Amino acid sequence: MSDRVKGFPAFGKGVRHARSWWGKAWLKALEDTSLDQAPLRQGRKYAHAGLVGTITVSPGRIAATVYDTEDTYRTSVHLAPLTDAEWDRFLGQVAAKSGHLAALLDREMPRELADAAADAGVPLLPGIGDLDPECTCPGWELPCRHAAALCHQASWLLDADPWVLLLLRGRDQEEVVAGARPTAGVLATAAYARPVADLPDDPPPADLGPLPEFEPAPGLDVDVLRLLVADAAAKAREVLATGQWPAPDDRRDHIRMAAAHPALRDRFDVDPRAVRAWQQGGVGALDVLEHSWTPGKPDTARARAAWAGGELPEPTVWRNRWTVHDRQLRYGRDGRWYPYRATDGDWWPTGAPHRDPATALTDTD
Numbered sequence: 001m002s003d004r005v006k007g008f009p010a011f012g013k014g015v016r017h018a019r020s021w022w023g024k025a026w027l028k029a030l031e032d033t034s035l036d037q038a039p040l041r042q043g044r045k046y047a048h049a050g051l052v053g054t055i056t057v058s059p060g061r062i063a064a065t066v067y068d069t070e071d072t073y074r075t076s077v078h079l080a081p082l083t084d085a086e087w088d089r090f091l092g093q094v095a096a097k098s099g100h101l102a103a104l105l106d107r108e109m110p111r112e113l114a115d116a117a118a119d120a121g122v123p124l125l126p127g128i129g130d131l132d133p134e135c136t137c138p139g140w141e142l143p144c145r146h147a148a149a150l151c152h153q154a155s156w157l158l159d160a161d162p163w164v165l166l167l168l169r170g171r172d173q174e175e176v177v178a179g180a181r182p183t184a185g186v187l188a189t190a191a192y193a194r195p196v197a198d199l200p201d202d203p204p205p206a207d208l209g210p211l212p213e214f215e216p217a218p219g220l221d222v223d224v225l226r227l228l229v230a231d232a233a234a235k236a237r238e239v240l241a242t243g244q245w246p247a248p249d250d251r252r253d254h255i256r257m258a259a260a261h262p263a264l265r266d267r268f269d270v271d272p273r274a275v276r277a278w279q280q281g282g283v284g285a286l287d288v289l290e291h292s293w294t295p296g297k298p299d300t301a302r303a304r305a306a307w308a309g310g311e312l313p314e315p316t317v318w319r320n321r322w323t324v325h326d327r328q329l330r331y332g333r334d335g336r337w338y339p340y341r342a343t344d345g346d347w348w349p350t351g352a353p354h355r356d357p358a359t360a361l362t363d364t365d
Contacts, residue, residue: 004172005058006164011153013050018155022109022125022165026158029126030143030151039141043148052153059170062154066146068137075146077154078132081170082122087179089120089197094180101180109162121200124169231257255286277349281338288330288338289349292319295331303331303357310358322357329360339363 018024034040046052046066053065063076082090093116094100100113117124133147143151157164163173171179254268259278277285295303307315307322315322320331328340328347336353337360351363 004167005056006167006172008055008057008157010053010055010064011047011050011156013048015048016156018159020109020159020162021111022114022162023155023159025125026155026165027151029128029131030148032128033131034141034143034148036141039139039143039145040148042145043143043150044152046145046149047152052149055150055153055157057157057164057167059167062150062168064150064153066135066149068146071137073135073137073146075133075135075137075144075150077143077147077151078134079126079130079168081168085195085197086122087171090117090122090124091176091179093117093120093122094176101177104162104166104176107161107163109165119200121198124165228257231260234260252283252286273346273348280349280352284332284334284336285338285349285353288320288332288353292321292330293333294319299331299335302335306337306355307357310356310361312358312361324361327361329357336360 018027031037031040046068051067053067055062055064060081061076061078063074066073066075093113094104096116097113100110103110103113114124123130131143131151133143133151135144135146137144137146139145154164163176166173166176251270255270255274255278258265258268258270259275265272265275273289274286277289281288303322313324315324315329317323322329322331326342328342329337330340332338332353334353336355337357338349338353339351339360340347341350342348351360354360354363
């Protein structure tokens with residue numbers, strides 16, 4: 001039977017700092033969780049002064065007595081153990097590469113292993129809010145200075161022995177080594193019977209960052225090239241965010257780029273009304289500009305009810321276009337009203353779409 005409770009002797013006086021990347025990650029989780037930096041600074045001083053007693057580590061909990069000028073307090077910090085399913089996925093990552101287990105046995109935590117575990121949905125290292133402190137002191141801070149002192153000394157323990165982190169997550173070295181050893185194999189029927197682990201959420205798209213610099217060259221318009229690169233980056237970002245690859249449409253691309261980059265407008269033969277529509281509502285606004293449509297009975301009933309509810313003047317209605325003198329609202333397929341105004345013989349979009357026709361009509365003023 002493995003021993004899931006371990007005690008570590010108290011550290012003496014001395015200034016120490018977390019050296020390993022996983023020890024620093026532990027402290028970052030503490031700092032990111034805290035709303036007040038003062039207890040963290042006091043706790044660091046307490047840790048360096050050797051005011052933390054024997055540390056006990058068990059699944060989900062690290063505890064110690066912390067000495068203060070007036071009293072001693074029982075302090076603990078809790079970290080949720082991994083579930084059995086998470087342990088199975090983590091051990092699979094350990095077993096996937098022989099060097100992972102060798103590194104752990106050599107008291108090293110491979111960053112590649114932690115990244116692979118995170119990709120498999122296993123939160124090995126703590127994040128914001130994962131460290132839950134408790135203390136018998138009357139302080140109200142989370143963490144208090146005593147819990148902060150314990151966390152600082154815990155980072156020193158982690159430096160020397162990453163197995164401490166795995167024990168906090170629920171299993172000791174003996175169990176991990178046994179679970180990570182490759183087996184003779186698994187029957188295909190058993191493998192297919194295992195539940196499929198949920199994939200983690202995709203990370204948010206990274207910031208685009210600064211555009212590259214281009215050297216002038218004969219026949220190369222550097223400013224236009226920079227705008228095209230920016231447009232391609234924004235388009236790729238949208239594909240990553242939505243998972244949808246837009247259908248090729250050179251004309252629509254020209255309108256979109258002209259709307260986003262005024263310097264490109266003279267280079268594309270596009271209707272300025274289309275550019276303005278795109279700026280005010282994207283693809284939906286462009287569709288409303290260029291195509292009329294006849295709403296079905298439910299849409300028509302909703303539109304008339306909304307119009308009457310706004311106490312608006314009686315319109316002339318043709319298909320999805322509701323006209324009052326030189327002002328017009330176009331009812332979109334998305335249920336929103338797009339404002340227009342007659343200028344120089346053409347209808348020009350004048351504002352963003354709204355669900356309320358009364359609000360939309362004010363944008364035609």
